[in-house]
Amino acid sequence: MAVKLQVTFDAAHPPTLGRFWAAALGYVEDSPPPPFTTWEEALDAMNVPLDQRESAYAVVDPDGVGPRLWFQRVPEGKTAKNRVHLDVGVASHLPREERPAAVRARVAELEALGATRLYEKDELGSFWVTMTDPEGNEFCVQ
Numbered sequence: 196m197a198v199k200l201q202v203t204f205d206a207a208h209p210p211t212l213g214r215f216w217a218a219a220l221g222y223v224e225d226s227p228p229p230p231f232t233t234w235e236e237a238l239d240a241m242n243v244p245l246d247q248r249e250s251a252y253a254v255v256d257p258d259g260v261g262p263r264l265w266f267q268r269v270p271e272g273k274t275a276k277n278r279v280h281l282d283v284g285v286a287s288h289l290p291r292e293e294r295p296a297a298v299r300a301r302v303a304e305l306e307a308l309g310a311t312r313l314y315e316k317d318e319l320g321s322f323w324v325t326m327t328d329p330e331g332n333e334f335c336v337q
Contacts, residue, residue: 200262202281205273206330209266213252215329216264218308219283225253225263273331281334286322294337295322302326302336310334 206212217223231237238248250268255261285301286294295317302312302324309329316323323337 201265202262203265203267204332205269206266207268207272208249208330209252209268210249212328212330213254213264213266215308215310216266217254219305219310219328220254220261220264221257222254222261222264223257225255277333280332282323283334283336285336287337291320298322298324298336305336 204212204216213224227234227237231240252266254264254266256263283301283305286297289297302310305326306312310326313325313327313333316325321337323335325333325335327333
């Protein structure tokens with residue numbers, strides 16, 4: 196049996212957080228269900244009220260390899276450290292001495308998208324930077 200993996204994020208504004216992660220991972224907005232060509236058409240047909248149209252958002256790997264990411268609006272803000280986080284791998288294919296520069300370059304790109312750098316670690320033969328996305332969710336770049 197094939198298992199489809201989806202990672203769900205609670206968010207204050209799902210489209211904004213979803214667009215950040217799409218840019219961070221090279222993902223794209225999920226397509227509307229057939230026969231619709233736009234989300235506006237689909238939401239109209241589903242009678243979704245205008246004030247609820249930004250309550251969810253999804254992005255997908257255009258190559259169909261990575262999990263779908265689903266962002267759902269919740270009323271409460273983030274209150275504690277994540278129990279699960281994403282690791283964004285950018286340098287594992289490089290020789291060890293080249294990895295910090297590659298990771299730092301990607302970190303700078305993610306900062307330009309709205310992420311915040313928390314700290315760097317160089318331990319156990321690995322180098323990574325812990326960051327937060329625009330809504331404060333921790334993730335690592337390695």
